[in-house]
Amino acid sequence: MSSTSTPDLARATLGVPRLLTGHGPGYGEHLRALGPLPQRAGLVDEIARSGLTGRGGAAFPTSTKLAAMAPRGVVIGNGSEGEPLSAKDELLLHNRPHLVIDGLLATAHALAARRLHLVVGAASEEPVRRALRERGDADAIEVTVAPDRFVGGEASAVVDLLATGRGLPKDHAVRLTTRGLRGRSTLVQNVETLAHIGLIARVGGERWGAVGVPEDRGTRLFSISGDVAHPGVIEAPGGSSLRSLIAPSSPQPVSAVLVGGYHGAWVGRDALERTVGASSKHGAIPAGAGILVVLGDRSCGLRTAAEIAAYLAAESAGQCGPCVNGLPALADLVSRVADGDRDPRLPAQVERMAGLVEGRGACHHPDGTAKMVRSALVAFADDVAAHQHGFCRAAR
Amino acid sequence: MSASTALHIDWTRCRGRGMCTELLTGLGRDEWGYPLVAGGGSDLPIRTHDVEAADDAVALCPVLALSIRPARPTR
Ligand code: SF4
Numbered sequence A: 001m002s003s004t005s006t007p008d009l010a011r012a013t014l015g016v017p018r019l020l021t022g023h024g025p026g027y028g029e030h031l032r033a034l035g036p037l038p039q040r041a042g043l044v045d046e047i048a049r050s051g052l053t054g055r056g057g058a059a060f061p062t063s064t065k066l067a068a069m070a071p072r073g074v075v076i077g078n079g080s081e082g083e084p085l086s087a088k089d090e091l092l093l094h095n096r097p098h099l100v101i102d103g104l105l106a107t108a109h110a111l112a113a114r115r116l117h118l119v120v121g122a123a124s125e126e127p128v129r130r131a132l133r134e135r136g137d138a139d140a141i142e143v144t145v146a147p148d149r150f151v152g153g154e155a156s157a158v159v160d161l162l163a164t165g166r167g168l169p170k171d172h173a174v175r176l177t178t179r180g181l182r183g184r185s186t187l188v189q190n191v192e193t194l195a196h197i198g199l200i201a202r203v204g205g206e207r208w209g210a211v212g213v214p215e216d217r218g219t220r221l222f223s224i225s226g227d228v229a230h231p232g233v234i235e236a237p238g239g240s241s242l243r244s245l246i247a248p249s250s251p252q253p254v255s256a257v258l259v260g261g262y263h264g265a266w267v268g269r270d271a272l273e274r275t276v277g278a279s280s281k282h283g284a285i286p287a288g289a290g291i292l293v294v295l296g297d298r299s300c301g302l303r304t305a306a307e308i309a310a311y312l313a314a315e316s317a318g319q320c321g322p323c324v325n326g327l328p329a330l331a332d333l334v335s336r337v338a339d340g341d342r343d344p345r346l347p348a349q350v351e352r353m354a355g356l357v358e359g360r361g362a363c364h365h366p367d368g369t370a371k372m373v374r375s376a377l378v379a380f381a382d383d384v385a386a387h388q389h390g391f392c393r394a395a396r
Numbered sequence B: 001m002s003a004s005t006a007l008h009i010d011w012t013r014c015r016g017r018g019m020c021t022e023l024l025t026g027l028g029r030d031e032w033g034y035p036l037v038a039g040g041g042s043d044l045p046i047r048t049h050d051v052e053a054a055d056d057a058v059a060l061c062p063v064l065a066l067s068i069r070p071a072r073p074t075r
């Protein structure tokens, strides 16, 4: 019994971790652990039953997106991971490429899709191509390397990359599922989401969703960085508290955490017991693409926020006037606050500039930047006051 | 009653020439010259008496940055 070559996954439950299980990336090991990918009828229903939400940032219910697809469309696995502090997609493509490929194949099959693409960062190209060569059922998947650009992971930018080679966000009049790549119904799905689908295809939605909490089922990958002894990627069930998520990284005494990455929100240490989840419903802090940046109590949050704002301003794709002009202006104001400029009008000017860029771009880059900056003014309100009086709590 | 259509600005095209802001009272200009919708965002709800002006703006924008869409944003 123990030497059976096909694991009986139909009866198995999935534990944690299920993505970062530690076995090697080869196809042989993949098959030994999970068995071949079954052609599961009703996969879309199983995904609906699972409660799976997108792991790329927007946390949209995956089944809703699938239901919007027309037959003979395009399915794109998105592993472009433009966020510099996100490491999970690359880790997954290196360690579990076959699970991602399974998810892509199963989704495309369920949707009767005609074109399959996998868009990855440069560092993942070789491992992914190697994995594709190892199996005979994935010849239809076309691999494209995404430019290393912050906004390059946005769905319309990924479609533009495949259509024109540029990879810039586009103003879209209709959803990509209605009209995407070359006019076809197009699904852009993060590679972690696809890996989860690779599991759902085997065990069904109910067993997949047996861990987590009702409002956030399954597991999620988190990329943890900042003032911690052990940065890296962890996998945690839905319903985990911020404190439990950062604990394995051995953080310094925490002053604040940036949850969701550079387009996320700063929360103070008083938020450590809160849950990090798919959405802000039920009081959770939205996980975004699962990025957690820890700020120790010896760092100046305003300085960090200013540096991130400057980075984001430089990463504007240079297409939209309010983004091109407003983000540098916003970053400049934040950096004046960080530098200890004591002009009392500054905080209000930051607010005004954040409001001026919000919602005024083809993609959410201005909105995300404004959100990060606004949250910094709230989380670091004491520091703003101190800087205005000529002090910085972190200065030494 | 809320407007059922909106004038949408494609920011990847708009060059801030300001033609539209002269046609529609609901559009101001920001400090760089780009059209500014009173409530923020990229869509100006079109009220009944603005329908013609909105159509003119679409036709006259030199870079084809404007379009009429259903009022609810589609993404
Ligand atoms: S909003 Fe900014 S980042 Fe997004 S497409 Fe426009 S210029 Fe590029």
Ligand code: SF4
Binding pocket: B009, B013, B014, B015, B016, B017, B018, B019, B020, B021, B033, B034, B035, B060, B061, B062, B063, B064, B065, B066
């Ligand atoms: S007329 Fe066209 S280019 Fe000029 S400001 Fe209006 S939308 Fe922009």
